[in-house]
Amino acid sequence: xxxxxxxxxxxxxxxxxxxxxxxxxxxxxxxxxxxxxxxxxxxxxxxxxxxxxxxx
Numbered sequence: 001x002x003x004x005x006x007x008x009x010x011x012x013x014x015x016x017x018x019x020x021x022x023x024x025x026x027x028x029x030x031x032x033x034x035x036x037x038x039x040x041x042x043x044x045x046x047x048x049x050x051x052x053x054x055x056x
Contacts, residue, residue: 005044010037 004010012029015022028035032049039045 001046001048003040003044003046007039007044009045010047 010025012025013022015026025035028047028049032051033053035047035049037045037047
């Protein structure tokens with residue numbers, strides 16, 4: 001989990017080959033089973049990811 005003071009939800013963008021930013025959520029999505037975000041009233045949001053194999 002990471003905290004972010006911006007209250008708006010994360011937006012995945014298509015970064016071009018030479019872009020220096022914009023790949024974060026793509027990497028999170030690629031390496032996690034599930035990810036999402038939750039607003040924190042008056043304090044921005046928490047972005048979370050579940051990594052690893054499914055234990056069930």
